Amino acid sequence: MIGNLDLKTSGDPVADRRYSYGEMFRSAGDLSAAADLFLQTAALVPAWAPAWVALGDVESERGDSKAALDAxxxxxxxxPADRVGVELRLARAGLAPVPDLPPEGWVRALFDDYAPGFDRALVERLGYATPGTIRALLDEVAPGRALPRVLDLGCGTGLTGEALRLRAGWLEGVDLAPGMLAQARAKGVFDALSEGEAVRFLDAGSEPFDLIVAGDMAPYLGALDALFASTARRLGLRGIFALSVETGADTASPPGWRLRPTLRYAHSEGYLRALAASAGLSILALKPAPLRRDAGAWVEGLVGLFERPRPLSADPIVPPAMARVRRARGA
Structure with missing residues (x-):
């Protein structure tokens, strides 16, 4: 069965009320009442995925893995597009392998839902610090570096773009969520905006950038191998890749990243260093930094700047006059 495409409402006012009551009881800690209300909602609108996913979440919290899996x-x-993040929930509960990447439909739906109040929630309530931290680190490490072309991956509503605008000649953004892009477009910060997945966007073009930024995008990726490789291909000589990741002790062992209970991914410093080396990037800076608050505590992370170095040539450039002399001598 293919369900209701609107994730915000089931289309049935009675079902929507029961769903809202279920959320209230869940917030109050009455999981039994919440489960009953979510089950009633699902019975009324069986094709509405949020009712089933909420029921699964509550059953998982109650310790009933079988009921959670069924829901x-x-x-x-x-x-089937998994805009409600079932694949991640199954992995978090230990019922399926952790995916290298989350479902695109889930990421798009998540941020489209966030878009209208995203800036206020992130900046005013959660103290979102990543854009300012990236800009400060860039100013510290490469204060006079010209940045004629800048690309903001996962640009969202443009918070990182706003922080970098004065240093960027041309500023381009790409994001999966059209709702986020609409907010960014209204700000007038970017010279160009595109809707799409970051790695596919990078692979589809060839023109180099002087700075490519992925601020707060890695927590929604998992494996970063393709991101590093594709970014390195699009950097000009001495181009910089700026990246932020969440961290945690549980990332120390292979593969160097983990899915957290928040359904975001965390990455280790060693993993980033290995990826940089594999992509041929040198490390300009890699520093711990608080990224934002979550449940009253700061989310700890790393902010890194990685540079594509000038190529080393075994045959150094020879001035034309010297080249003629060498040819004359048979060198």
């Missing part, structure tokens, strides 16, 4: 499977059947 999440019904959610995925209702929404």
């Amino acid at each position: 999440w499977r019904r959610a995925l059947a209702a929404d």
Whole structure:
């Protein structure tokens, strides 16, 4: 069965009320009442995935893995694009392998839902510090570096773009979520905006950039191998890749990244260093930094600047006059 495409409402006012009551009881800690209300909602609108996913979440919290798995499977059947993040929930509960990348449909839906109040929530309530931290580190490490062409991956509403605008000649942004792009477009910060997935966008072009930024995008990726490789290909000589990641002790062992209970990914410093070396990038800076608050505590992370160095040539450039002399001598 293919479900209701609107994730905000089931289209049935009675079902929507029961769903809202279920969320209230869940917030109050009454998981039994919440489960009953979510089950009633799902019975009224069986093709609406959020009802099933909420039921699965509550059953998981109650410790009933079998009931959670059944509810999440019904959610995925209702929404094969997995805009409700069933794959990640299954992995978090230990019922499926952790995916290298989250479902694109989930990321797009998540940020489209966030878009209208994104700036206020992130900056005013959560103290979002990543754009300013990236700009400060860039000013510290490369204060006089010309940045004629800058690309903001996962640009969102343009918070990082705003921080970098005065240093960028041409500023381009790309994001999966059209709702976020609409907010960014209204600010007038960018010279160009595109809708799309970051790695595919990088691979589709060839023109180099002087700075490519991925601020707060890595927590929604998992494996970063393709991102590093594709970014390195699009950097000009001495081009810089700026990246922020969340960190945690659970990332120390291979593969160097983990899915957290928040459904975001965290990455280790060693993993970033290995990826930089594999992509042929040198490390200009890699520093711990608080990224934002979550549940009253700061989310700890790393902010890094990686540079594409000038190529080393075994045959150094010879001035034309010297080249003629060498030819005359048979060198």
